[in-house]
Amino acid sequence: MTELSILDLFLQASLLGKVVVIILMCMSVASWTMIIKRSQVLSRAKSNVERFEDRFWSGVDLSQLYQEVEARKDSLTGTEQIFHAGFKEFARLHRNNGKAPEAVMEGTGRAMRVAMSREVEELETNLPFLATVGSISPYIGLFGTVWGVMHAFIALGAVKQATLAMVAPGIAESLIATAIGLFAAIPAVIFFNKLTNQVAKLEHSYATFMDEFSSILHRQAFAAHQE
Template sequence: MTAELSILDLFLQASLLVKIVMLILLGMSVASWTMIIKRSQVLSRAKAKATRFEDRFWSGIDLSQLYQEVQARKDSLTGTEQIFHAGFKEFARLHRSNGKAPEAVMEGTSRAMRVALSREVDELETSLPFLATVGSITPYIGLFGTVWGIMHAFIALGAVKQATLAMVAPGIAEALVATAMGLFAAIPAVMFYNKLTNQVSKLEHNYATFMEEFSSILHRQAFASNQE
């Protein structure tokens, strides 16, 4: 409790600019933690949904039936479901209109799935650039507040005849709080940026692997139909 009161006292005694710096850092820290929690939840759900859908996909179900199930909730599709939906829809459309040219059918199908994959990865990466920004700039913002606070303390010290350490210490301490707040905002942002980016990379690899496996299945169907 005493430490908390001391920090509060230091904030209240700081100059206006240092107070603004501290408030900016506090706001960025709160925003980054909010995004960290939300992104962690989104990526956890995406991983669970991908696992469930792939289990359903490889269960031996007819692809047309699976497509109908997915089509029924097309407005809420994400991840591998969205890639499957985009690929099968384009495959069926091209196969009906251009069934004698399986290469063209597969080229269009692959293109549709790549577009879906790119959109899904972009969605997963939402807010990650903000975390990277917080991690890179908040130490400098805190350092700016520290430099300004120390400069302000020494200017005030120069106005008195007899300077003592007790007179300058509070000003330096309140300035250093800005550096501490900058690190408090930056360290979690950098740590979770790396962690979440790694999770996105794993999901992207999972999506890409599924896309290739699904393309192989459709490729066999396209060329088998062409030989009949």
């Protein structure tokens, strides 16, 4: 009995079976590409948060820190972007509405919330694609399996004397689709959950920084108002 490799089974598969396998392989390659890229982006974002917060809490004057950040405003991310948006709006409103600290803080908080929303949205880029791959890959694989089994039994019904050797390649071909579907889905689901958790932690870090920074600006705004 000649043993058939996975490649042999793929080459002997029906056109629809080949299409299903190719689609699943493309989805798997695309999901792994997204996983690697998003992992790198989130790793850099975490490092940037830690580095900037160390600088922020080092006792540096906020105006000096703003000038440092402003000098590279086109490449800001994370807490740097939130700080830049908040301090810029605070300075503008404080000049124009110094007698109304509540209005100053309201506008400053709004600017930082918008900046944080944009940063989180950027971090979540391509994560829905991983969720989609994890959700639909098993069903695409199952469709390929059902089609392959049906195709095998139709061929089996066309002969008078059926043997296991005749139907085995068709069944094996169909099960490959299920295996590849799971191969695409399982990593996508695992890393979707992992990356989503990392985004949630970064979002929490952004929100915590925003609250702490708001408290500092709040004290400055009301101290200036009382002078």
